[in-house]
Amino acid sequence: MLEIIDLHVSYGAIKAVQGISLKVPEGKIIALIGTNGAGKSTTLRTICGLLKPESGRILLEGQDITGLPTKDIVRRGISMVPEGRHVFPDLTVYENLMLGAYIRTDRKEIEEELEEVYRLFPRLKERSQQLAGTLSGGEQQMLALGRALMADPKVLLMDEPSLGLAPVLVQEIFSLIRRIHERGKTLLLIEQNARAALTLAHYAYVLETGRIVMEGTGADLLKNDEVRRIYLGEGEVAG
Amino acid sequence: MSRFLKRDLVILVLAAVVIAWANGDLEGLLGIPGWQSYGVRIINMCAINAILALSLNLVNGFTGQFSLGHAGFMALGAYTTALLTMDMAAKDRVFFMTPLVEPLRNLTLPFLPSLILAGLIAGLFSLVVGIPALRLRGDYLGIATLGFAEIIRLIIQNVRKVTNGALGLKGIPQVVNLWWTLGSAFICYLMLRNLINSSYGRALKSIRENETAAQAMGIDLFKHKLLSFFISSFWAGVGGGLLASLLTTIDPVQFKFHLTFQVLLMVVLGGMGSLSGSIIAAGIVTYLMEFLRIVEETHYWGSITIPGIPGLRMVIFSLALVLVVVWYPKGLMGDSELTAQGVKAFLGRFRKTLRLKGGRPV
Numbered sequence: 001m002l003e004i005i006d007l008h009v010s011y012g013a014i015k016a017v018q019g020i021s022l023k024v025p026e027g028k029i030i031a032l033i034g035t036n037g038a039g040k041s042t043t044l045r046t047i048c049g050l051l052k053p054e055s056g057r058i059l060l061e062g063q064d065i066t067g068l069p070t071k072d073i074v075r076r077g078i079s080m081v082p083e084g085r086h087v088f089p090d091l092t093v094y095e096n097l098m099l100g101a102y103i104r105t106d107r108k109e110i111e112e113e114l115e116e117v118y119r120l121f122p123r124l125k126e127r128s129q130q131l132a133g134t135l136s137g138g139e140q141q142m143l144a145l146g147r148a149l150m151a152d153p154k155v156l157l158m159d160e161p162s163l164g165l166a167p168v169l170v171q172e173i174f175s176l177i178r179r180i181h182e183r184g185k186t187l188l189l190i191e192q193n194a195r196a197a198l199t200l201a202h203y204a205y206v207l208e209t210g211r212i213v214m215e216g217t218g219a220d221l222l223k224n225d226e227v228r229r230i231y232l233g234e235g236e237v238a239g
Numbered sequence: 240m241s242r243f244l245k246r247d248l249v250i251l252v253l254a255a256v257v258i259a260w261a262n263g264d265l266e267g268l269l270g271i272p273g274w275q276s277y278g279v280r281i282i283n284m285c286a287i288n289a290i291l292a293l294s295l296n297l298v299n300g301f302t303g304q305f306s307l308g309h310a311g312f313m314a315l316g317a318y319t320t321a322l323l324t325m326d327m328a329a330k331d332r333v334f335f336m337t338p339l340v341e342p343l344r345n346l347t348l349p350f351l352p353s354l355i356l357a358g359l360i361a362g363l364f365s366l367v368v369g370i371p372a373l374r375l376r377g378d379y380l381g382i383a384t385l386g387f388a389e390i391i392r393l394i395i396q397n398v399r400k401v402t403n404g405a406l407g408l409k410g411i412p413q414v415v416n417l418w419w420t421l422g423s424a425f426i427c428y429l430m431l432r433n434l435i436n437s438s439y440g441r442a443l444k445s446i447r448e449n450e451t452a453a454q455a456m457g458i459d460l461f462k463h464k465l466l467s468f469f470i471s472s473f474w475a476g477v478g479g480g481l482l483a484s485l486l487t488t489i490d491p492v493q494f495k496f497h498l499t500f501q502v503l504l505m506v507v508l509g510g511m512g513s514l515s516g517s518i519i520a521a522g523i524v525t526y527l528m529e530f531l532r533i534v535e536e537t538h539y540w541g542s543i544t545i546p547g548i549p550g551l552r553m554v555i556f557s558l559a560l561v562l563v564v565v566w567y568p569k570g571l572m573g574d575s576e577l578t579a580q581g582v583k584a585f586l587g588r589f590r591k592t593l594r595l596k597g598g599r600p601v
Binding site (some may be wrong): 069070086089090095098099100103147 | 574
């Protein structure tokens with residue numbers, strides 16, 4: 001579905017991503033884990049066209065979308081849930097959701113999608129006329145997810161969906177992500193919460209200073225000693 | 240949609256009744272008399288200011304782009320309307336220093352096409368400024384548009400063959416009446432309201448809220464900003480044209496920055512992002528500007544003479560503005576609109592408060 005080949009991205013002299021290649025097959029959940037500054041968000045922002053790559057190619061269903069403006073990439077079926085949620089605070093929940101469907105024109109389809117999103121997130125339906133800025137953090141994350149779904153994307157990119165949420169809410173968000181996947185979406189997920197991400201993902205890549213240092217199925221990586229030590233905080237017992 | 244139209248028609252009829260009443264008699268319905276009346280003039284100014292405030296609010300309040308170029312677009316509209324509606328004799332009387340260039344000299348159009356052209360020319364120039372300047376974010380746009388308005392004014396002051404330079408234009412036919420001003424204001428309001436309630440309007444508001452997220456929705460930021468800027472400038476041009484016809488005389492000094500500031504004041508006072516707020520604030524500011532003239536006049540109370548201080552009303556105005564900003568930091572209306580339910584709810588609360596106070600034993 002989505003394929004990245006030897007991607008390089010720099011901020012001026014700083015090389016944030018140095019030759020990443022990865023594949024997101026249709027209908028799978030792929031996770032990208034790594035510490036702060038590993039280049040996860042940069043990779044995601046480049047896929048969306050918010051950043052221009054130095055070199056490398058990004059293919060969506062075999063078509064080259066490298067360097068296209070964001071609006072065209074969104075129209076081709078890639079939707080992003082930005083980091084830190086980024087809902088539109090002074091617009092209502094309903095308006096936020098409708099903005100997600102901005103690229104779609106068929107009113108009937110949009111209405112159906114809205115009903116779907118409301119079914120998935122009943123809380124959003126209750127609060128549809130409330131300003132998004134007045135929602136709690138978890139509700140805002142749900143709104144950001146729902147908004148991205150309104151575009152009916154082929155691939156959904158998620159930047160740290162669990163960031164800044166209470167542990168209970170993290171669980172809830174991850175079970176919602178699972179449900180979104182069960183509805184047939186392909187997902188690329190970035191997480192610092194490695195355990196949750198690896199449990200969920202079919203396949204995962206571990207990023208370190210702009211390079212992929214490890215890859216494997218979620219289950220395999222969970223068992224890997226190095227991953228356990230660095231990302232899951234299970235240090236060797238002293239002595 | 241038809242629900243909207245029906246309500247608009249009701250508002251239209253109400254507006255017509257008000258205009259007729261304002262003119263003081265039924266002849267007013269024909270738009271003929273009442274010209275010299277002070278009250279009618281104030282209402283005309285209210286309507287023109289409402290157009291200006293509404294249009295500036297579209298860019299500054301709804302799209303979140305800080306534009307300070309309104310006076311420039313108004314000047315373009317005012318001069319276009321003036322030059323197109325004056326007849327050749329009137330132009331010859333005014334252009335006695337440097338004659339007007341030929342095709343313009345004997346070109347005279349009816350008022351309506353002149354007004355539309357005024358808007359279109361202002362809109363065209365908005366594209367010229369907007370295409371480079373709207374790529375900038377935040378304050379830079381303010382500086383660029385402010386500079387543009389000043390450039391326009393200086394050009395008008397110096398291209399005497401077209402604009403008569405610093406002497407300005409006199410004897411512009413006074414075509415506008417309450418029908419023109421209130422009618423234009425009404426059309427402007429309807430157009431902006433429908434725009435803002437459309438998916439385009441939602442996109443504009445999302446740009447105001449968060450440009451990156453708006454971009455991630457697939458919204459073309461630049462195209463939307465440019466559209467908003469164009470419509471805003473179009474109406475600034477129309478407002479300028481109406482003003483020229485109302486005042487019958489214009490000169491470059493009128494279109495200095497203070498004019499933009501006055502419109503900006505109405506937008507902030509009424510609430511960034513509220514159409515009804517802009518209209519209300521335009522009314523209040525225009526009316527107060529006139530009403531406060533009292534404080535600048537010399538008063539005689541028996542043997543005591545209080546000399547009038549020119550400029551004092553601006554002091555009072557600034558003070559009032561400070562108080563409004565303290566009590567209503569988001570403007571009178573914030574970003575909500577005046578609705579029948581809203582008024583009812585407010586009156587209900589008001590009555591409740593009165594009852595509570597009245598019922599309390601002393």
